[in-house]
Amino acid sequence: MKDETLTVITSNQGKYREYKKRLGDHYEEVEMSNVGYPEIQASRLEEVVDFALEKLATHSPLVIDDSGLFVDALGGFPGVYSAYVMNTIGCDGILSLMEDRDRREARFECVIGYIGEERKKFKGTAEGTIIEEQRGSKGFGYDPIFSPKGYEKTYAEMTSQEKNEISHRGRSMEKFLDFVRTTE
Numbered sequence: 359m360k361d362e363t364l365t366v367i368t369s370n371q372g373k374y375r376e377y378k379k380r381l382g383d384h385y386e387e388v389e390m391s392n393v394g395y396p397e398i399q400a401s402r403l404e405e406v407v408d409f410a411l412e413k414l415a416t417h418s419p420l421v422i423d424d425s426g427l428f429v430d431a432l433g434g435f436p437g438v439y440s441a442y443v444m445n446t447i448g449c450d451g452i453l454s455l456m457e458d459r460d461r462r463e464a465r466f467e468c469v470i471g472y473i474g475e476e477r478k479k480f481k482g483t484a485e486g487t488i489i490e491e492q493r494g495s496k497g498f499g500y501d502p503i504f505s506p507k508g509y510e511k512t513y514a515e516m517t518s519q520e521k522n523e524i525s526h527r528g529r530s531m532e533k534f535l536d537f538v539r540t541t542e
């Protein structure tokens with residue numbers, strides 16, 4: 359891997375930063391490409407990633423990443439609608455929906471789609487809670503309202519390295535790395 363460039367296909371700088379931080383030492387270069395990929399509306403992140411992997415041209419090695427926040431008290435919302443909800447009601451909107459709720463459990467899911475020697479998916483999840491007010495300015499997206507299980511801090515109060523050590527994306531990246539190491 360050391361002599362290869364890994365392309366991360368995403369429009370999201372925050373995601374790219376986390377990939378570069380964790381995978382930067384394993385590849386010659388980790389670059390971001392904003393070419394986009396065909397994204398269907400489906401009920402599971404895996405289906406979105408499967409469809410994109412089928413359609414993507416193979417300038418490998420590359421990864422795509424479909425992620426979402428699933429809030430128990432909201433029946434798993436915003437889930438596969440996380441991007442749309444972020445662009446419309448945002449973190450404040452989720453906090454309003456959660457006002458006066460006792461049950462505040464939530465989880466993040468991340469599915470990495472990889473095209474290399476083979477096409478594979480790697481899933482990581484992280485449990486946590488939706489806090490009552492936004493905290494922190496690092497990270498991106500829903501990070502200011504999500505506090506991972508066992509921590510007082512939100513994701514937005516962690517450096518990308520700290521977040522990678524425990525996050526949904528960090529866990530998918532560890533599975534991804536285990537796989538690419540076996541193919542070397």
Ligand code: ITT
Pocket residue numbers: 367368369370373423424425426427440441442444445497498499500501513525527
């Ligand atoms: P690409 O599809 O171009 O990669 P996106 O931002 O649209 O970028 P997703 O559909 O995977 O990516 O993300 C759904 C939403 O969830 C989006 O608003 C993200 O900002 C947010 N999100 C994803 N991962 C997150 C994380 O680790 N922390 C906080 N929010 C996250």
